[in-house]
Amino acid sequence: MITKIHLNFVLAGLGLFAVVAGSQAATISCTGQGYDISGNVLGASDCLILSPLSGEANDSTSPPASSYTVNTESFFGQNTWQFDGKFEVTEQTNSSSYFNFSGNGQSGGYGFTGMNNSMQFMFVLKDGNNTNLVAYLLSTPVLAGTNTYSTPFTSPPFSFSGASSSKDISRISVYYLSDPGGPSTGVPEPGTIAMLGLGLLGMGLISRHRKGGQY
Structure with a gap:
């Protein structure tokens, strides 16, 4: 039998895992009860919303790229997104080198203005x-011609x-993958790493006690 002190240690670790896992941001579907904003950008193949819905997160693009919000949250399972530019709607300014907006x-x-629309x-x-x-x-390749967008910030889901x-x-910020054909580079969430570590710790404690003749 595992001693009480070791059992308490494992339970404390599980509590730490719950705190770490609960602190992670997540994404939710663009479709749900009473709403569907998945089609608000014509030519999109997938859509996600960063939660919580009232989080007011900023899509930070301060270097290095690994610290971009879209990479720390692994949008669409990727953490190597590169920032191209943005369309500031209020100011009507556009710094994207691949798209023009109106x-x-x-x-x-x-509309797509670049040469390689397979990215x-x-x-x-x-x-x-x-x-x-x-x-x-x-969608890949990007649809030709002028495509439309409309605000997804509706009630519901917000x-x-x-x-x-x-x-x-x-x-509207534009991001791209320099190697879209490569494997997913999503990294494990800290909560997942914590749970894996606790599992290995538990296996080690059990093996140690068995070798010592304690069951």
Whole structure:
């Protein structure tokens, strides 16, 4: 039988795992009861929302790339996203080298201006006020011509006070993968690593006690 002190140690470790795992951000589906914002960017093949829904996260792009929000949260299972540029909707300025944008915070259009449309691209849309980031994975190859977008910041899935049913997009950020054909580079969540470590620790303690004749 495992001694009481070792049992307490394992239980304490499990408690630490619960805290670590509970602190991790997550993503949720773009479709649910009463809402479907998966089609708000024409030409997207997948969509996710960073939770919590009222988290007001910023899609930070401060170097190095490993510290980008989209990489620390492994958007679409990848953590090697590169930042291309952004369309600041309010200021009507665009720094993307692959896409041009037009429109306003409620709706607009975009077109691919690069040469290699076989690359993997992602749009990350931000509002900020009682919402969270919404990301769209574009189809590969990127659809030709002018495609449309509309605000995903609607109620539901987000909860707005008063009579407001939608909010404006403030920014559309463009990301790409330099090696879209490579294997997924998603890294294990810290909570997963903690659980693996505890499992190995438990196996080691049991083996140690068996060798010592304690069962």
